[in-house]
Amino acid sequence: MIPMSFILAAQAAPEVIDRIPSGYNHFVIPFCVGIVFFLIWITVGCIRILLNIPHSDRLRFWKSLVSPVTIYKNLRDLFCDCLFHVKIWKRKPLLGYMHSAIAFGWFMLILLGHIEVALFVPKRLGISRSALFYPIFYRFFVWMNPGHTTLRGWVFFFLMDFFLLYVLSGIALAVFKRFRSLALGMKHTTKPSLADRVALYSLWLIFPMRLLAESFTADLSGGSFLTIPVNHLWHLIFGDKLWIMPSWWCYSICLGLFFAVMPFSRYMHILTEVLWILLRNAGIKPNHPRKGVAEAEIYACSSCGLCLDACPMNVQKKNLKYSSVYFIRFLRRHNERKINDIADKCLMCDKCHALCPVGVDAPALRRAQRATVNESIAYDYSYLGSAVPVHTATEGNAPEVMYFAGCMSHLTPRIIKSVEKVFNAAGVSYVFADEGGGICCGRPLMLAGRNDAAAKTIAANKKMIEESGCRTLVLSCPICFKIFKEEYGLKGVNVVHYTQYFNELIASGRLKPSMGRERLVYHDPCELGRGCNVYYEPRAALSQLATLVKASKEYDESLCCGGSLGSLTLDTRDRAKISETAVSSLMVNNPDKIVTACPLCLKTFSESVANSTHQVSPVRVVDFAEAISESIGN
């Protein structure tokens, strides 16, 4: 019982008395074995990962740890991603509550436990035999002087019970989610492996066991609003014969078991996530699908399964097995055949990466995996030098803009015509880089994991652009745009997508579109939206000429059109299913036109709309440039 008399500790005997002088009891053994095994495992793992990354990256990592900007970023990410799970909160509040209750609640229990020991029994901390387990089982080892509970002690009692209840509520939700995941906003959940199951059940048991153990000892070591009433309940049921020792044994066994299986289960992410966030914020990128940084990345995956619902392939249940979560699981298991299968299937739409609460870049790992297989394929690009058109500008007479249409736009010439019409209407002087046909930008090669070959086409195109003297490069294909922006390293050249450029033309008054009555829906192409973070400009421009309606999934949740070059093995029928889903997501508000800004999406959607029989009024699929050029008249 807690007497509510808050007497200052100085007046009387010590508030807390070390009940067991040796500070040890046999029941701590299972916990100690588990945690020691786990600590050795993670220390060896960390050292291995750091040794496996290239020397320059390692240097970068150490430097990032002392740079104020990265320190701020690290602290922010550690709190937001590891403890509070802000990303999940934003998307699925109930799921966010569940995760943060377990993560943050447990963290607070451990932290407060250590503070309590430091304040009341400081000799048990620091370098002592009991430092490992004493703060965890603090309530077992102490006796609370009932007459001398201070406000300080009372606050700790309250906080410990509060956070225990907080964690228990999270666990209750987790158990519920196992049976009815849809109620928490998840249609599909990951199939747990055997180690996952053992870890999961021991995790579920840890906190109820803690409540049991602490409530049995509550009349000795004190408690608050949760443990004291439960203690009374036990007294009512069992009388004076409380099962203190068995309950503390159980608690210790659950903890020990959890830590022992942790390295083989999804829960390894709890600590690997920290290392991954530090490495990620240092700007280190994996160059192998499994070694070095990638190892930290794949063990940071929590197997939460949010990527299952995110993946556009999963409109068909048979494709669930190609999701990023399973890709990473097989990477951990070194199952080469399955890894290659999954790596080749992916559309590279990047949605799993965008929605991942830990920021695991699975598409990059898949690219790295493809490179291990495809990089060695022989090629002969000796013709590139003479293939690239030459646009040498005379001094000071370079056109304002260089327009690069790219391979795909050449198959949908209505885009090119519209772009040229807009340029002419706005009085932009331009040179059409690949009018007679140029070479590929290199992105499709990179997506197939052939970086060496891509570097050759990049070099050839780069030379052409630099020689032209143009200061602005406009691209009508997001696939080209992404690689020109990220890999070309064009100094002094402003690389823009035509949605951005046209929006600028409208904003500066050089282009005056007329407002129509149509209702448009805009589709975010993967490479433009998630790939290059261009969401605002196309919408800003389109809202000048028509009413924009919403799609059911947009911005970073936008669905792949199904035509993506990213997938190497997905067949036509599966692609058609994806297109259907994407179109129906766009059609929820019955727009007159679907506007997209990618030649591949344009072609895919046009075909899908033409094939669908169940639509009442046919919707037109147009390109962004077409929509703009139609609105400026002739």
Next chain:
Amino acid sequence: MVDFGFGLVPSSRINLDLFDKQKYEELASVEPDVRKCMSCGSCTAVCTAGNFVTTSLREAIESIHNGQPGKALEMLGSCQLCGKCAMVCPRGINTRHLILSINKIYGKI
């Protein structure tokens, strides 16, 4: 020998003894679409690389049938995997994967 004014040059002779059935089946199991090709030549018509060098997926597939995988590999060496052929193929062949698979299977000698 009587000179008829024309003759068969060795390069245009087809030697079916050289056709490696096992490898072809391996290719077909990795990318079954290879069987779908009807040699229409759409892929060749739009080919980005074909604009500059002699290359043709259609011919490459035919070369494999004719027991000349070396010729196929040589042609596909210039491919940039841009995917235009996949966009135009009337049979919906997954051309990029087919090209990669031909390279992988016939390239390893």
